Amino acid sequence: MTRDPAPSPGLLRTPGMIGVLIMAAAAFGGWSLLLPVVPLLVAHSGGSDALAGSVTGVFMAATVVTQLLVPRLLRTQGYRRVLAVGCLLLGPPSLVLLISADAGPVLAVSAVRGIGFGMLTVAGSALVAELAPKRILGRATGAQGIAIAASQMAGLPLGLAIMERWSATPVFVLGALIPALALVAIAGLPKIFAQPTGESARLSVFVVLVPVLALACVSASFGGLSSLLPIAISERAAVAGVVLATASGSMLIGRYSAGLIADRLGSGRTLAPALASSTIGLVLFAINVDGGSTPVLFCAAVLFGLGFGAVQNESLVMAFQAAGPRQLGSASAIWNIGYDAGTGIGALALGFVATTAGYAWVFAVSAVVVALLPALAAGGKVIGSRVAR
Known part of the structure; x- marks a missing residue:
């Protein structure tokens, strides 16, 4: 035995x-x-x-x-x-x-x-x-x-x-x-030194495209939220600070919870629900940012924060697993670039939306972009496996 x-x-x-x-x-x-x-x-x-x-x-x-x-x-x-x-x-x-x-x-x-x-x-x-x-x-x-x-x-x-x-x-x-x-x-x-990649160990962008694209889009929405919400509800400045803090606290819960689920059930399972949660939160922001209900803004912050935190962790785990042990550094670089570039570009692009169309449209546009990704996320593993063959 x-x-x-x-x-x-x-x-x-x-x-x-x-x-x-x-x-x-x-x-x-x-x-x-x-x-x-x-x-x-x-x-x-x-x-x-x-x-x-x-x-x-x-x-x-x-x-x-x-x-x-x-x-x-x-x-x-x-x-x-x-x-x-x-x-x-x-x-x-x-x-x-x-x-x-x-x-x-x-x-x-x-x-x-x-x-x-x-x-x-x-x-x-x-x-x-x-x-x-x-x-x-x-x-x-x-x-x-x-x-x-x-x-x-x-x-x-x-x-x-x-x-x-x-x-x-x-x-x-x-x-x-x-x-x-x-x-x-x-x-x-x-x-520890990162493993040498070898000539044949090249990280295909298509393998990590889905998780990093998901991260970039939601982080772009967060860039707009963190930069523009205090301006959008400037008459409730104290409320804006607490709403953003609520979103940040919810991210912690979403991120670790997604990690637990990934360890027990496998990676990729929470990405689509997390994107859906972020989308619903953004829709609630769009509806309530112009003089709407303050409690609903907090609900929006919780839903968006839970979703964004889960997307962060799930996309990182998916990128690492897709890359393999020889490409952990490259996967980390791509993930971090997606996060940082998404946040910066989102703040800039959504600031333009706010100037031309108003703050409600900032969150409406963000919701539409994030809502398009669950279907892509669902087919992500199929795309990655075909490219890897």
């Missing part, structure tokens, strides 16, 4: 997993502290709205360009080195802003920090897939999402509160120190 092999360790007992979660929380916490503060400082220092907006634009542009290069770095330099350099580029350069808030230094610092952020996002996601046994991959990516989102929920309002109460100086110091402290967690991570 043969014995069953010993079960793999649980989530938090997986070697390196706690370190990855601590590193993610520290890096993204430091990033979120500065995210709203730097543009605000530029505006307070006499900079134009265009300059204030370009701060985030330069940051994200540097992030996306870097994400394209990280898979190769993971193969040649290893995860620990890439993560360590990413933390050092993301945090300490913010100390330059203590000296000057002029356009040149601010944009240069934003570009450098964007490079660090691009390294962290791709390497951090791929490392979770390297460390986690297949049976808990969904929960592992969900736990990482919770660590990141929780630190953002704390950091975004905290940075603004510190600046309002004292000044931007302690924000920049904390923004430099917190990501640097992640080096302690990185030092304890296993020394």
Whole structure:
């Protein structure tokens, strides 16, 4: 009689997993502290709205360009080195802003920090897939999402509160120190290099098209929601903040729940329901944004947040499984680019919709785009399997 092999360790007992979660929380916490503060400082220092907006634009542009290069770095330099350099580029350069808030230094610092952020996002996601046994991959990516989102929920309002109460100086110091402290967690991570791809191991875009397209469309809707809802209901500014916080909290639940389901029933099962939930939430926003019911806005936030969180986790797990162990870095890069580019493009495009047609149409257009994807998601595995043959 043969014995069953010993079960793999649980989530938090997986070697390196706690370190990855601590590193993610520290890096993204430091990033979120500065995210709203730097543009605000530029505006307070006499900079134009265009300059204030370009701060985030330069940051994200540097992030996306870097994400394209990280898979190769993971193969040649290893995860620990890439993560360590990413933390050092993301945090300490913010100390330059203590000296000057002029356009040149601010944009240069934003570009450098964007490079660090691009390294962290791709390497951090791929490392979770390297460390986690297949049976808990969904929960592992969900736990990482919770660590990141929780630190953002704390950091975004905290940075603004510190600046309002004292000044931007302690924000920049904390923004430099917190990501640097992640080096302690990185030092304890296993020394892992991404697997060499080999000449025949090329990641077909069609294999990951469905999950990344789903993510990009819903993240574009989130970009419009987070940027435009406070303006759309400016007469209820306090309500807007709580609605966005409700959506963020719901994302945490949606992301981890999707991970549990993926581990128990298989990936791909919650993508279409998650897209449907996001669509219904956007429809409720469209109906109620112009003087509608406040309780319905909260219901919309819950439905959209649950759907968006589930789409995040499900699309990431599907991308990793479709890519295979030799292409985890590439899958992570594509996923992160879809998320970041979708958010930025969505805010820009939906801002144009708001200017030309009104805020209700922002959410109506978003709902239509997201509603077209469940059928595509349902056929995604068929498309991927045919391409892979």
